[in-house]
Every structure is written in structure tokens, then in C-alpha cells.
Amino acid sequence: MRFPKSFLLMFFLLPFLSCETQYKDIRINLYQIVAQNYDKVEIEVRDQYGKILKYIDSPKSSQYEIKIDEMPEKIQIFVRGKKGDSYVLEGISPIISSKNIERANILFIPTNRSVILPMVRSNISPDTWVSVYEKENEVMIFTEDGKIFSIDYLSWDIKFLDNFTPRKKFCVFSIEGKIFIAGGEINGEKTDLVEIFDKGVSGFQNLRYRRSDPKAIEWKDGVILVGGDDQGYCEFITGGGISSFQCGLTSGLSILPISKEVGLLKLFVYHKQKGQYEIVYITREQNSRVEVSYRETIVGIKRIGGEITRQGEKILIMGGYNENGEIKECEIYDTNSETVSIAGTQEPKIDFSVINVQGNIFIIGGRRRDGKPISSVEIMRDCIFEDTGKTISFPPKPQNCAHSVFDSYIVLICQGAIPEILPIASILTH
Secondary structure (H helix, E strand, O other), X not given: OOOOHHHHHHHHHHHHHHOOOOEEEEEEEEEEOOOOOOOEXXXXXXXXXOOEEEEEEEEOOOEEEEEEEOOXXXXXXXXXXXXXXXXEEEEEOOOEEOOOOOEEEEEEEEOOEOEEOHHHHOOOOOOOOEEEEEEOOEEEEEEOOOEEEEEEOOOOOEEEEEEOXXXXXXXXXXXXXXXXXXXXXXXXXXXXOEEEEXXXXXXXXXXXXXXXXXXXXXXXXEEEEXXXXXXXXXXXXXXXXXXXXXXXXXXXXXXXXXXXXXXXXXXXXXEOOOOEEEEEXXXXXXXXXXXXXXXXXXXXXXXXXXXXEEEOOEEEEEOOEEOOEEOOEEEEEEOOOOEEEEEEEOOOOEOOEEEEEOOEEEEEOOEOOOOOEOOEEEEEEOOEEEEEEEEOOOOOOOOOOEEEEOOOEEEEOOOOOOOEEEEOXXXXXX
8 A cells, every 4th residue: 555755754753753742831939038028020940050041020920830942851940030221139949949849938138228137037046056057959057955957949938847956156067968966065064975867866876075166177078177176286177987086276277178089188277266276187098097297387467366268279268357456457468379469358357158159259248346337248359349239137247147048148147146148149140
């Protein structure tokens, strides 16, 4: 039997003619925390590499339905509200998997100032000591009351997860996908307690030394726990146990890794109470023995109560004071040339927060030595400071109060301070 040529051609083209374009509908809900007038909304949906997939310029609403053709594996949603010709509100989602997403709640916040974070404040008192940990698009909050909460990155709902032993000034870190809660203070006394959270809380081997507010440095298959004890011992923690070694580091430290090799960990250590700096070399032999093999003093401006951060191959040192008064000079330690130089100046301050978000260094709040609060938010590169035009609403905030959330917002949450959230989408993406 022979078929007409037209029939054969139609049979060949049928799969292509009947194939519909793959698309997905996403519902975007704008969660406006404080009242702010605006006329219209601009929405951009981008893939994970920044390519714009969809742009919408729409009248004011709190909910939008968006159809995306040829949906990529991951997307990010940017929203800005306009009043006349000015942008007055903004919001951003994290980079999210598009596989199962049907809706996304986006916090719609004034562009120029922080606002109270209500979903946290309703569950956690401002007087509570907390530790914030972000893992796989989930923000986890550990409180001194021994409660673990999580904030969902799509709904922004806060939910209770589990209980652990109540304490303050503990350290939270992850090994092999499990979250460790180590050290801290119970009733004003240092503790060696270690617990693990992995779908539930369970016990673990205790630390060799009691310590308060230790610092955790990830290294290979484990974590080096530094500081917070009185005897100057560090501890190396893996999923299999804990070992200790003399490192001469106690309390009042800021620590940044310079390099992490198989058998060598190189740390930049700032002794904040002494105003001194050093490089500490920690080696690990094949038999897993860990020890400090060498230490080197770094000569720079003596500064008490300052801060350090890393940008590429440079350690930036800023803020603080000494016997000559407040310090405005910002220094750079070049990890390649191993030299320190003055590279810029800033408004003198102490008790401020420094946070790195996608390579952007933010300097947030603080105060002068006379107690005058500072509400400004600066962005800095190579010790050159620029005012972002954004402010925090309830200064001052204690040092190290800022946390990056989903690389989309900065959350200020710490003991004795009103929890706030600050949008940074307009700085990072425009």
C-alpha cells in the first residue's frame, strides 16, 4: 500500500506541530512589612546566571501571576516598587530551583532603611542570645533558651524544629551535613558540651576544654575550634571524634583563613583586646596529628575593638581605637606580598558589623567611643568606603550582629537589639 507524499510529510511533521512550548506559572506574593505608598511594580525573573527571562511593568498589586516560557533549572526574582520616578520599595528572592516552585513570597521593604523583622520578633525576644546559621536556602536560628527555629526561603514562615540544651555563646557549624552545637555558657559557666542536630538533637563526644564563644574554621573533613578557653588549646573535630593541641589562642579573637591546603592551614589572627595581629600556621600530618608549626607577628596600627574581613587576596583591617584615640585609617594586609599598608580612611567607629555578600563588603552601624550611635550602611572595596544611602532604623547594634540571608537581605539579629532586616538587592543587581 502506498501513501500520498502529503500524508507522509504530515506524519513526519506531526510531533513537531503538536509539541507545545514548555512554560510554568508562578505566583508572586509581595509581603509589605511597613506601609509605603507606591504606584507600580517592576518584576524581573532571571536565570541563575543573570539573564532576564521575563520583565513586567505593572500597576500596584500585592500578588502577580507570571508565565515563564522555557523555564531554566534555577531562577531568581527581583521586584521594585516605584512612586513617580523614584524607587521606594524592593525585594529579591534567593536563587531557587524552578522544578517544584509554584509560588514565592518576597519581602517588599523600603529601599533606604531597615525595618523590624516581625516573624522573628514574635517568636524570639530581643533579649535572647541567638546564633544564626544558613544551610541550603534555609536560615536556622538557635536561641539561648535551647530552641531551634527555621525560616523558609519561599514562604518566610518561621517554624520550631527542636530543643537542645539551653546555653549562651555557643558555636554552630556543620560537618558531613550534620549541624554541631559546641561549647558556650550554662548559668554563667563555660561548658564542654557538644550536641548534633540532624532531623533531631543527639549527644556527641564532649570537648576537651570548656569554652565560651569559640570560632569554627572549616578544614578538610572537619573543623578547627579556636578560642574561648583559658588555656590556649585548639580542638580538631571530625565526625569520628575530637583531638586537641596547644595553639596559644584564647579569647577576644577575629580569625580569617588565608589558605587551606591538605596538610597546612594558614590563619590571620586579630587579637581584638590587645590590638595585635599574627599569622598562625597549623599543620596536619598523615597520622592526623594536628599542631601549630609556626607563628609570625604582623606589624600594623595597634587597634582595640576593630574588625577584619577578607576580599580576594587581601585582609582589610578597620575601626577601633588605641591610646591615641579613635582610628580612621583602614589597612590592607596583602597575603601575597605579606605586607601591611594604609589604603584609605573611614568615619571612626567601634561595635560595628562587617559582612561579605557575594564579594561585596558591607559596613553596618556601630558607634563612636563617646556612645553616639551610627546608623549608616557603607559598601567598601580595598579600604575605599562609599555610603549606600541605606540606614538601620534602631542603632546601635552589637558587633557581629549582621547576617546575610539568601544573599538577598542583611538581617540584624543579636541579644539586646531589635531584630531588623535590610534589603540589598538594588546594590547587588543594579
